[in-house]
Structures are given as C-alpha cells and as structure tokens.
Amino acid sequence: MKNRYLYIYITAVIFAFAGCKKHDFAAGTVSTITYIEDVRSLYKGTDLIIDKESLTGAGSITGVVISNADSGNVPPKTVVIQSTRKGRIRGLVLNLENSSIYKPGDSLLIKVEGSSLKRVKGSLQISGLTDASIAKISSNNRINIQTASSYNIGLKPDEYESTLVQIKSGLVNPLPAFGDSFIGDKSVVNGADSIILHTEATANYATTALPAGATFTGIVFINNEIPNRTPIQLWPRVSTDITERVAPPNPNGPGLGVFPVVITGIVADAKGGDGNYEYIQFRATKDIDFTKNSLSVITCTNAGTAAPYAGTAPAGGWATGGGRTYKFNLTSGTVAKGEFFYVGGSNQRINGANSTSLSTSKWIRSIAYVTNDGDGFGSKNGGIFPNSGNAGGVAVFEGTIINEESVPLDVVFFGGTGKTTLFNSVDNYGYRIVKNDHYNPVDPATSTAQPFFFQGTNQYIIPHAAVADLGLFLKLGGSFNATTKTWTTARGAVYYQMSLTTPVSEIESGADVTQVTN
Incomplete structure (x- = not known):
C-alpha cells in the first residue's frame, strides 16, 4: 500500500511539472524526465539555457542528494545529486539559495527547463533554480559509491565529477607531521597519480588529526582556478568518510633499524599455473612483533604492456600499483630472530597445485591475488611475478605508507636485462634501491647519487631460468651478521628444482640458504 501511494505521488508530481498537455498514448509519448548524463552531454564548452528541444522533449531530471551541508565541507549554495543509468553513475551540481534543506539520501525531481548550464570554477552546475523547481520524492535513499584510483579519475574526470567516490589506501604526500590537521588542500597519492583532498575550515572534522594514509570517500569537484596543480579535488562530507586511517610516524616511537628482515628466496614460476601459488621467503634478523612494527612487501612486473606506464618506467616507482606493483601489508603476527617466514x-x-602444503610454516601475509587487489595498491592478476623473460623484483619496506620516495629495507631483482620499463634516465625515475650486498644509492668510486635500479653501478640482476614451468625455488644464499648489520658474504642465486613432494626443509636449510649470524 505504501508503494502504491508513493507511485501515485510521483505520478502527480510529474504531471504537475509537465503541465496539462494531453498525451496520445496510442501514438507513444516522449518522457518528460531524462537523466543527469543527458544534461551533462549538452555542455560543449559554453554556457547555455536548457530547453526541451535539446533533451528530446524532456524538461526534468531526477537524482539523489549526496552532499551534506550540515558537515560544513561543501561549497556555499551547493547541492550535489547523482543518478545511475545502466550501471553508470553521473552527478551534477545544483546552485540553490536554500541548499541546507536538502539532506543526503533525498530523492529529488528537478525541473531544469529554462535553467542555465555552465561551469563554475571548473565544475558543471545548473543555476537559475528556485524551490518551486524542486520536489522531494523520498528520503533516506541508498547512495551509491564508486571506487576508483586517482589515476583513473584523472584519465576520465567527466565520469567521476560530482559523484561520490572512494579512493582506497591513499597516501598523504608529503608525509604529514604528527599532529597535523585536515584543514586546506592535501595531496593524496593513490598508485600512479594524485588527487587533492580538500577540507574547508568550516568542516566539522577540520581540526582532527590528519592520517598518513587512509581510505578516503568524498565528492569529486573540479577547481581550475589554482595554477600549476591538478584541478581534481575530493571533498569528504563527514569524518566517517575517512576510514582505515594510518597515523603518521610518531617521532618518539620505536623503529626496526637496518635490515630487520632479508629476502632469502622466491618462487616466481611454480609447477603448473602460477595463480595464488607464487611467494617470497624472508628471514628475520631480529625479533619482530608486526602489530607494533609493520612492514610491507611489494612485487613488480615489467612487461612492455604492463600498465600504467606501459612500455616505460613507472613514475610512481614501487608505489605505482595497477598492473605494475602489488603490495602486501605485514601488520599481524610475530617472528623470532633467525626464523624464516x-x-x-x-x-x-x-x-603449485597438489604439492607439499606450507600452511604450517610461518606465513605473515597471504592474498588470493587472482581475485583480490593488493593492500593499498596493485590490481588483481594471474601472477605477481613475470616468468617470460621480463624483469621482476621484490622489495620490503618499513611501515605500510609507501610512496615514490620510499626507500626499501631490502630489494632483489631477477629476469631480463631490458632497461626501458625499469629506469627512465631522462626524467630520473624508476625503482628505488637500498644499500645492500648488490646495490648502492651512491657510486662508491665517484660519490655520484644513483638511487634507482639500473642506474650507475646498480646493474645486478639474477638471470631468469632458461626453461619455464619447472617448479623452481630461487635460493638467495649469503651470510648476514645481525650485530653489525652487514653482509659478510653477498647473496648468490641458485635455482633449486622442486617436486610436488619436496619438504619445506629443502628450502630452509643447506649451503645455498642465507645464514644469519651473531
């Protein structure tokens, strides 16, 4: 019965807006209501007055309010609505004097005929509306949220403008100081690109602590009035739009120091299909409680078609994400000094499939990466490592807030020697390295800075195995002094062929396994 009354009410409102024109239903009639997407398509770079002819007879649109005037983080006299059509979410700004009377989740019917469509500071909006132009159909409707990376928003801003968007695991750059607040504009890096996080001084969360990283939800606005900066902004509506917050490093907090763990083995090409079977072996050089001192592990793949930055080096380095880098956060569990994990x-x-289970070994983080994105960045994929001749690598970092400038604790590269997709010598970007047994960010002979792989003397790469699909464990055997934090014997590289019944002892013992001494 309730739905019946709602239907009658909507029908009455539509007829009120459409006037008393008699329709010939036998001949078919044009709907008086169209979509936000159709209105947006009218704009061709100059202001215009919306008329029925341009909308094939329609004079009204519907949409759900996504802005929240009560929160204080929305431009004045602004109501933002969005609607969904065939799975596509599109939004639009309404300029209204009484904007505060419209609440998130309100479903509105708006008569747009005779109003103006123009861009104000870059955002497309309708002006010339009055309270009489709008009828509220219902309240507390579901608000759909699009999930997107800042890279994809930058590629197609018109598809995200004036809609509610969630950016997962964004990193504030530069890293905020402990105690910084939200007020103003902050650059948030997400994968290979960035977006501006905007907070008005009037926002009810403006003075709360700014995290180093979080999942940020907000309305996408365009502001092209600030020169030399991306015009795309994300305006969170309320404090609860910012979730999964990671606090900035406390300058008085504990640190793990140099080489708390070292990379000791890689399976990049398991027997049979690789999906969800690739893994990395590490060895701890000290006791670690990951709930107190988190780490992150990032893998990279660099085929010529891998995107973003297909065919060239990734400008975001290890933090590029997409099909280039995949991240694992190590935030729970413990390891003891000398223990493999x-x-x-x-x-x-x-x-690979049907082989010896490692489930009783020490696993700190595993992800079904075939069907799941990485922790913060990295797209789901069939393999986190290449095994067809392209170069791949793995790096481990302190903390989970990683950006292009982050320097790893340890790093290893293997595979092909092609440099095009690994290091850009003109613009000076690629994968950062750390001083370990094979790499040095400073040329020892000339004192020249060389912070990237394949730059200067940083040419060491472990060759690919000649034959694919043998089921090989790459043993990285060396000797590490845990007291002096130095490699007394540099890691070598031995491909050990496994069977389906190989015991775990074969990859955790022997002369070709990294030893941790003292």
Missing part, C-alpha cells in the same frame, strides 16, 4: 599467494603450497 613467507608472504605471497593464498594457496600456501611449496610448488
């Missing part, structure tokens, strides 16, 4: 695919098998 594993990070990688969720199947936790030593050598």
Whole structure:
C-alpha cells in the first residue's frame, strides 16, 4: 500500500511539472524526465539555457542528494545529486539559495527547463533554480559509491565529477607531521597519480588529526582556478568518510633499524599455473612483533604492456600499483630472530597445485591475488611475478605508507636485462634501491647519487631460468651478521628444482640458504 501511494505521488508530481498537455498514448509519448548524463552531454564548452528541444522533449531530471551541508565541507549554495543509468553513475551540481534543506539520501525531481548550464570554477552546475523547481520524492535513499584510483579519475574526470567516490589506501604526500590537521588542500597519492583532498575550515572534522594514509570517500569537484596543480579535488562530507586511517610516524616511537628482515628466496614460476601459488621467503634478523612494527612487501612486473606506464618506467616507482606493483601489508603476527617466514599467494603450497602444503610454516601475509587487489595498491592478476623473460623484483619496506620516495629495507631483482620499463634516465625515475650486498644509492668510486635500479653501478640482476614451468625455488644464499648489520658474504642465486613432494626443509636449510649470524 505504501508503494502504491508513493507511485501515485510521483505520478502527480510529474504531471504537475509537465503541465496539462494531453498525451496520445496510442501514438507513444516522449518522457518528460531524462537523466543527469543527458544534461551533462549538452555542455560543449559554453554556457547555455536548457530547453526541451535539446533533451528530446524532456524538461526534468531526477537524482539523489549526496552532499551534506550540515558537515560544513561543501561549497556555499551547493547541492550535489547523482543518478545511475545502466550501471553508470553521473552527478551534477545544483546552485540553490536554500541548499541546507536538502539532506543526503533525498530523492529529488528537478525541473531544469529554462535553467542555465555552465561551469563554475571548473565544475558543471545548473543555476537559475528556485524551490518551486524542486520536489522531494523520498528520503533516506541508498547512495551509491564508486571506487576508483586517482589515476583513473584523472584519465576520465567527466565520469567521476560530482559523484561520490572512494579512493582506497591513499597516501598523504608529503608525509604529514604528527599532529597535523585536515584543514586546506592535501595531496593524496593513490598508485600512479594524485588527487587533492580538500577540507574547508568550516568542516566539522577540520581540526582532527590528519592520517598518513587512509581510505578516503568524498565528492569529486573540479577547481581550475589554482595554477600549476591538478584541478581534481575530493571533498569528504563527514569524518566517517575517512576510514582505515594510518597515523603518521610518531617521532618518539620505536623503529626496526637496518635490515630487520632479508629476502632469502622466491618462487616466481611454480609447477603448473602460477595463480595464488607464487611467494617470497624472508628471514628475520631480529625479533619482530608486526602489530607494533609493520612492514610491507611489494612485487613488480615489467612487461612492455604492463600498465600504467606501459612500455616505460613507472613514475610512481614501487608505489605505482595497477598492473605494475602489488603490495602486501605485514601488520599481524610475530617472528623470532633467525626464523624464516613467507608472504605471497593464498594457496600456501611449496610448488603449485597438489604439492607439499606450507600452511604450517610461518606465513605473515597471504592474498588470493587472482581475485583480490593488493593492500593499498596493485590490481588483481594471474601472477605477481613475470616468468617470460621480463624483469621482476621484490622489495620490503618499513611501515605500510609507501610512496615514490620510499626507500626499501631490502630489494632483489631477477629476469631480463631490458632497461626501458625499469629506469627512465631522462626524467630520473624508476625503482628505488637500498644499500645492500648488490646495490648502492651512491657510486662508491665517484660519490655520484644513483638511487634507482639500473642506474650507475646498480646493474645486478639474477638471470631468469632458461626453461619455464619447472617448479623452481630461487635460493638467495649469503651470510648476514645481525650485530653489525652487514653482509659478510653477498647473496648468490641458485635455482633449486622442486617436486610436488619436496619438504619445506629443502628450502630452509643447506649451503645455498642465507645464514644469519651473531
């Protein structure tokens, strides 16, 4: 009965807006209501007056309010609505004197015929509306949220403008100081690009602590009045739009120091299909409680078609995301000094399907990466490592807030020697390295800075195995002094061929396994 009354009410409102024109239903009639998407398509770079002819007879649109005037973080006299059509969400700004009377979730019917469509500071909006132009159909409707990376928003801003968008695991750059607040404009890096996080001084959360990273939800606005900066902005509506917050490093907090863990083995090409079977072996050089001192592990793949930055080096380095880098956050569990532990695919098998289970070994983080994105960045994929001749790598970082400038704690590269997709010598970007047994950010002979892989003397790369799909464990055997934090013997590289029944002891013992001494 309730739905019946709602239907009658909507029908009455539509007829009120459409006037008393008699329709010939036998001949078919044009709807008096159209979509936000159709109105947006009218704008061709100059202001215009909306008329029925341009909308094939329609004079009204519907949409759900997504802005929240009560929160204080919305431009004045602004109501933002969005609607969904065939799975596509599109939004629009309404300029209204009494904007505060419209609440999030209100479903509105707006008569747009005779109003103006123009861009104000870059955002497309309708002006010339009055309270009589708008009828509220219902309240507390569901608000759909689009999930997107800042890179994709930058590629197609018109598809996201004036809609509610969620950016997962964004990193504030530069890293905020402990105690900084939200007020103003902050650059948030997400994968290979950035977006401006905007907070008005009037926002009810403006003075709360700014996280170093979080999942940010907000309305996308365009502001092209600020020169030399991306015009795309994300305006959170309320404090609860910012979730999964990671606090900035406390300058008085604990740190892990140099080489708390070292990379000791890689399975990049398990027997059979690789999906969710690839993994990395590490060895701890000190006791670590990951709930107190988190780490992150990032893998990279660099085929010529891998995107973003297909065919060239990734400008975001290890933090590029997409199909280039994939991230695992190590935030729970413990390891003891000298203990091996594993990070990688969720199947936790030593050598692909039906092989020895590693589930009883020490796993700190595993992800079903075939169907799940990485922790913060990295798209779901069939393999986190290349095994067809392209170069791949793995790096481990302190903390989970990683950006282009982050320097790893340890790093290893293997595969092909093509440099095009790894280091851009003209613009000076690529994958950063750390001083370890094979790399040095400063040329020892000339004292020249060389912070990237394949720059200067940083040419070491472990060759790919000649034959694919053998089920090989790459043993990185060396000797590390845990007291002096130095490599007394540099890591070598031995490909050990496994079977389906190989025991875990074969990859955790022997002369080709990294030793941690003292």
